[in-house]
Amino acid sequence: MIIKNASVLNQEGVLERKHIVLQNGVISAILDGAEAAGEAADTIEAEGKLLIPGLIDMHVHLREPGFEHKETIETGSRSAAKGGFTTIACMPNTRPVTDSPEIVQFVKDKAREAGLVKVLPYAAITKNELGRELTDFDALKEAGAIGFTDDGVGVQSAQMMKDAMKLAAKLDMPVIAHCEDNSLVEGGCVAEGRFAEKHGLIGIPNESEAIHVGRDILLAEATGVHYHVCHVSTEQSVRLIRQAKQIGIKVTAEVCPHHLLLAEEDIPGLDANWKMNPPLRSRRDVEACIEGLLDGTLDMIVTDHAPHSEEEKAKGMQLAPFGIVGFETAFPLLYTAFVATGKWDLSLLVQRMTADPARVFRLNTGTLAVGAPADLTLIDLEQEKEVDPGAFATKGRNTPFTGWKLKGWPVMTWVDGQTVWNENN
Numbered sequence: 001m002i003i004k005n006a007s008v009l010n011q012e013g014v015l016e017r018k019h020i021v022l023q024n025g026v027i028s029a030i031l032d033g034a035e036a037a038g039e040a041a042d043t044i045e046a047e048g049k050l051l052i053p054g055l056i057d058m059h060v061h062l063r064e065p066g067f068e069h070k071e072t073i074e075t076g077s078r079s080a081a082k083g084g085f086t087t088i089a090c091m092p093n094t095r096p097v098t099d100s101p102e103i104v105q106f107v108k109d110k111a112r113e114a115g116l117v118k119v120l121p122y123a124a125i126t127k128n129e130l131g132r133e134l135t136d137f138d139a140l141k142e143a144g145a146i147g148f149t150d151d152g153v154g155v156q157s158a159q160m161m162k163d164a165m166k167l168a169a170k171l172d173m174p175v176i177a178h179c180e181d182n183s184l185v186e187g188g189c190v191a192e193g194r195f196a197e198k199h200g201l202i203g204i205p206n207e208s209e210a211i212h213v214g215r216d217i218l219l220a221e222a223t224g225v226h227y228h229v230c231h232v233s234t235e236q237s238v239r240l241i242r243q244a245k246q247i248g249i250k251v252t253a254e255v256c257p258h259h260l261l262l263a264e265e266d267i268p269g270l271d272a273n274w275k276m277n278p279p280l281r282s283r284r285d286v287e288a289c290i291e292g293l294l295d296g297t298l299d300m301i302v303t304d305h306a307p308h309s310e311e312e313k314a315k316g317m318q319l320a321p322f323g324i325v326g327f328e329t330a331f332p333l334l335y336t337a338f339v340a341t342g343k344w345d346l347s348l349l350v351q352r353m354t355a356d357p358a359r360v361f362r363l364n365t366g367t368l369a370v371g372a373p374a375d376l377t378l379i380d381l382e383q384e385k386e387v388d389p390g391a392f393a394t395k396g397r398n399t400p401f402t403g404w405k406l407k408g409w410p411v412m413t414w415v416d417g418q419t420v421w422n423e424n425n
């Protein structure tokens with residue numbers, strides 16, 4: 001197969017016209033656009049469109065097993081492919097929790113049946129994510145888990161976290177942390193700030209996140225583990241991670257599109273489509289996250305795709321579950337807000353969603369190179385469309401971005417050379 005006349009970013013971040021030849025699931029040649037592309041059984045004309053490595057999302061919730069009314073591995077995979085993602089790593093807060101080799105195997109089997117994107121399972125740190133007893137790290141690694149996390153809750157005991165890190169370090173596996181100290185968030189559903197005050201809600205303070213980041217950085221230093229911080233949302237966390245990196249502690253971090261785009265003061269009313277964990281913070285925190293992403297303190301962008309049903313989200317700000325969907329809006333949101341406005345280079349956005357997650361988690365994807373798996377995404381940078389949850393492939397409709405006019409929509413996605421999403425089919 002040949003993808004002809006695509007716009008491809010070169011090493012210097014400049015767009016060049018290229019023909020990409022795919023064979024047996026890998027990129028077999030990248031030809032100069034001035035050369036003849038040659039013949040193939042299947043030719044895609046990509047004139048005027050951006051071709052990038054398939055996007056990688058290292059933090060997603062697919063809800064299966066146990067919460068199939070919110071999402072399944074198949075619907076989540078389809079939504080990911082539609083959003084331009086080719087590799088996703090799914091969180092273990094399912095029912096049962098992914099705390100046994102059997103559930104890791106179940107997730108892998110379901111992902112293979114769906115046959116769309118590459119699904120990498122995380123396993124829980126503690127049994128049932130209750131924070132009481134460690135899971136069997138050896139067996140979970142053996143079954144194919146790529147890291148350990150209790151995402152959805154923070155590991156409250158420092159000793160438990162230290163034990164987990166020691167074990168993970170021995171197995172050369174990362175610990176991925178949802179940073180939240182429960183004693184500092186009781187009853188909170190939005191961040192401290194103007195919105196919480198106006199509506200008489202208990203506010204979640206920044207320290208509830210940063211206190212775990214600080215604690216865990218010290219434990220990572222002591223144990224030598226690769227420590228990865230989930231969905232960073234505060235100025236204080238960014239500062240702690242920056243300092244830890246400067247002194248050589250093995251810490252990496254991720255940030256979500258909504259924490260780069262929205263602050264608590266933007267929440268329009270008591271609508272739970274604006275409720276997520278961590279919550280939207282102050283404008284100052286948003287600016288610190290952006291700065292952190294630009295200087296590499298925050299290594300990558302993840303969606304934290306967290307679908308919930310409409311009934312659940314209709315329960316209101318206090319009672320509805322935390323979380324918003326992310327796959328199908330992530331790239332267009334960031335492209336429109338930061339690249340189309342000239343604030344960021346296109347290559348920075350692409351790197352933080354491809355090469356950087358691949359580097360941190362040692363994946364063999366995320367680059368457009370001869371010999372690499374043909375995981376690719378074709379993007380129309382010009383077409384403008386409104387976010388319409390009714391048209392989502394995910395079962396979730398829970399997004400604060402309804403009606404936003406965006407550019408940069410993925411139009412085709414390939415995994416190992418197979419088309420997994422095509423706008424025109």
Ligand SMILES: NC(=O)N[C@@H](CC(=O)O)C(=O)O
Nearest residue numbers: 061151152276277306322323
């Ligand atoms: N981010 C969220 O708001 N919710 C996630 C849990 C999590 O990522 O902590 C979920 O599972 O719904």
Ligand SMILES: [Zn+2]
Nearest residue numbers: 151152178230
């Ligand atoms: Zn989390």
Ligand SMILES: [Zn+2]
Nearest residue numbers: 091151152304
């Ligand atoms: Zn999550």
